[in-house]
Amino acid sequence: MKRGMLIGSLSVTDLSAPGTAAPGTKEKTARRRPVPFRGGSFRHRPIVFAGPLLFIAIFVLWEVGSRSGFIDAKALPAPSEALAALGDLVETGMLWRHLGASLSRLVTGWTIGTACGIAVGLAIGLFALARASLSPLVSALFPIPKIALLPLFVIWFGIGEGSKVATIVFGTFFPTVIATYGGVDNVDRTLIRMGQSFGLSWRSIVRKIILPGALPAILSGARISASIGIVLLVAAEMIGAEYGLGAYVLMAGSLFALDQLIAGVAMLSVIGLCVAWLIGRAERHLLDYRT
Amino acid sequence: MRREILSAAAHRLELIADKIGHRYGDTAVLSDISFRLGAGEIVAVIGPSGCGKSTLLRFLGGLERPTEGAVFVEGDAPSGSLNPITYVFQDFALLPWRTAAGNIALVLEDHKLSESERSAIVADVLARTKLTEFARAWPRQLSGGMKQRVAIARALSVRPQIMLMDEPLSALDSQTRAFLMDDLVDLWQRERFSACYVTHNLAEAVRLGHRIVVLSGRPGTIREVISVDVPLEERAAHVNELSAIEQRLWALLRDEARDADRELIGD
Numbered sequence: 001m002k003r004g005m006l007i008g009s010l011s012v013t014d015l016s017a018p019g020t021a022a023p024g025t026k027e028k029t030a031r032r033r034p035v036p037f038r039g040g041s042f043r044h045r046p047i048v049f050a051g052p053l054l055f056i057a058i059f060v061l062w063e064v065g066s067r068s069g070f071i072d073a074k075a076l077p078a079p080s081e082a083l084a085a086l087g088d089l090v091e092t093g094m095l096w097r098h099l100g101a102s103l104s105r106l107v108t109g110w111t112i113g114t115a116c117g118i119a120v121g122l123a124i125g126l127f128a129l130a131r132a133s134l135s136p137l138v139s140a141l142f143p144i145p146k147i148a149l150l151p152l153f154v155i156w157f158g159i160g161e162g163s164k165v166a167t168i169v170f171g172t173f174f175p176t177v178i179a180t181y182g183g184v185d186n187v188d189r190t191l192i193r194m195g196q197s198f199g200l201s202w203r204s205i206v207r208k209i210i211l212p213g214a215l216p217a218i219l220s221g222a223r224i225s226a227s228i229g230i231v232l233l234v235a236a237e238m239i240g241a242e243y244g245l246g247a248y249v250l251m252a253g254s255l256f257a258l259d260q261l262i263a264g265v266a267m268l269s270v271i272g273l274c275v276a277w278l279i280g281r282a283e284r285h286l287l288d289y290r291t
Numbered sequence: 292m293r294r295e296i297l298s299a300a301a302h303r304l305e306l307i308a309d310k311i312g313h314r315y316g317d318t319a320v321l322s323d324i325s326f327r328l329g330a331g332e333i334v335a336v337i338g339p340s341g342c343g344k345s346t347l348l349r350f351l352g353g354l355e356r357p358t359e360g361a362v363f364v365e366g367d368a369p370s371g372s373l374n375p376i377t378y379v380f381q382d383f384a385l386l387p388w389r390t391a392a393g394n395i396a397l398v399l400e401d402h403k404l405s406e407s408e409r410s411a412i413v414a415d416v417l418a419r420t421k422l423t424e425f426a427r428a429w430p431r432q433l434s435g436g437m438k439q440r441v442a443i444a445r446a447l448s449v450r451p452q453i454m455l456m457d458e459p460l461s462a463l464d465s466q467t468r469a470f471l472m473d474d475l476v477d478l479w480q481r482e483r484f485s486a487c488y489v490t491h492n493l494a495e496a497v498r499l500g501h502r503i504v505v506l507s508g509r510p511g512t513i514r515e516v517i518s519v520d521v522p523l524e525e526r527a528a529h530v531n532e533l534s535a536i537e538q539r540l541w542a543l544l545r546d547e548a549r550d551a552d553r554e555l556i557g558d
Contacts, residue, residue, distance in 0.1 A: 194384035197354060198398040198449065199374050208397060212388045289388045289429050
């Protein structure tokens with residue numbers, strides 16, 4: 001409506017006035033109409049309730065399906081049964097045991113892997129020799145599934161915590177290296193040149209220009225490596241783990257206790273959500289200059 | 292004009308370009324450039340695009356080395372000068388993760404200054420560039436003109452003797468440019484820094500340059516050096532004389548500018 005009115009302030013005769021010799025201009029062809037709107041789409045607007053609503057809808061459908069017998073209880077237990085299994089875990093206090101064991105492995109492994117990854121990534125980004133020697137090595141080792149190396153890790157680091165943490169360390173190390181040196185490569189060269197032109201020391205340029213410049217890339221690398229860490233956690237707990245969500249899920253699976261399996265998997269999802277939320281908070285805090 | 296410069300000169304730092312030539316692989320970019328940047332003097336360098344103006348400026352401040360010739364300094368910088376040769380960049384080069392004041396503090400942090408000395412310098416240069424109320428603003432909150440003011444304040448904070456300015460006003464709209472040009476004239480009158488001012492804008496060169504070095508197209512050589520004998524502060528009142536010089540510069544550059552426009556970019 002508004003668009004039509006905007007055009008309405010220009011009369012059609014005004015527009016055609018300069019072309020006095022325009023042949024075949026009749027009153028009827030000069031019908032006034034709004035310009036067709038071709039913008040819109042390809043734009044994001046925040047819809048807050050869509051995410052939770054979809055979750056709820058899936059759970060409701062699932063529950064209704066199970067109760068009506070449409071979904072076979074042997075194939076997939078109802079959400080309420082999984083919830084009951086989770087309730088048992090909380091009651092017996094085993095939830096905290098499993099969660100504690102898993103979280104401590106995840107946090108230790110991810111912290112070591114990320115710290116080493118940032119250090120090596122920086123070295124590759126800063127030194128030609130490191131780049132020439134290490135970056136092919138990283139490319140060669142990154143695609144190896146770390147789960148395949150688990151038996152090796154058991155021999156090297158023992159069947160206890162060592163091998164489990166090592167799996168997560170290796171799994172989170174490589175994506176962090178790649179994210180970090182990609183971030184360093186993308187730091188605006190004019191900023192570095194500015195630092196040099198003012199006679200800043202090498203250390204200052206790295207600490208005050210290159211590191212903060214690479215931080216957005218490092219943080220998005222952390223997002224990916226944390227998810228990889230959770231995936232590897234379950235794999236690492238396959239061998240010789242008494243406690244841990246992975247051990248719990250695997251045990252439930254081998255006993256075909258599907259309600260417990262779903263409960264355990266749900267807990268892993270919740271960990272993933274929490275990690276994503278924490279990294280989101282960190283981004284908002286560390287990159288507050290952007291918004 | 293000469294007297295105006297000499298009175299400020301004493302034996303301050305001077306910059307000498309001595310037969311500078313440069314080639315990237317087989318392409319000669321610059322050839323046989325020699326000139327002297329006297330104390331308190333502004334030398335504007337103009338030329339068609341791709342003639343190596345910005346490259347020349349990087350040589351003058353030691354950010355890159357020419358393949359032929361050399362750049363020398365003569366005289367002594369006063370002890371208070373923290374960074375005698377200081378750049379102002381076309382795209383401002385402000386750290387987006389530091390506020391205006393933080394960006395200025397950055398270049399002071401590597402010098403032995405107490406916390407209070409440092410913040411006094413920051414406050415002083417912010418005041419001199421009329422930015423005091425924007426001290427805590429992020430670069431993204433500032434207009435282009437304000438960003439370049441912050442960059443100029445940052446340059447002033449290290450008490451430079453020589454400013455190397457690489458198209459400092461080219462990223463700004465014409466109104467802002469006019470304001471900032473006046474500000475630069477004011478600043479020069481107070482500080483009497485010397486400057487090499489690279490630009491492709493003839494009006495800026497004529498307004499700010501004591502001498503104007505006209506470079507030819509690639510490889511850039513000095514075609515002509517034109518002196519503008521009107522004191523900077525009086526130039527606003529001598530529009531006719533200045534536009535005559537501008538016409539002369541344009542006549543010198545026109546053909547080369549057309550050729551440069553039709554070249555592939557490889558700088």
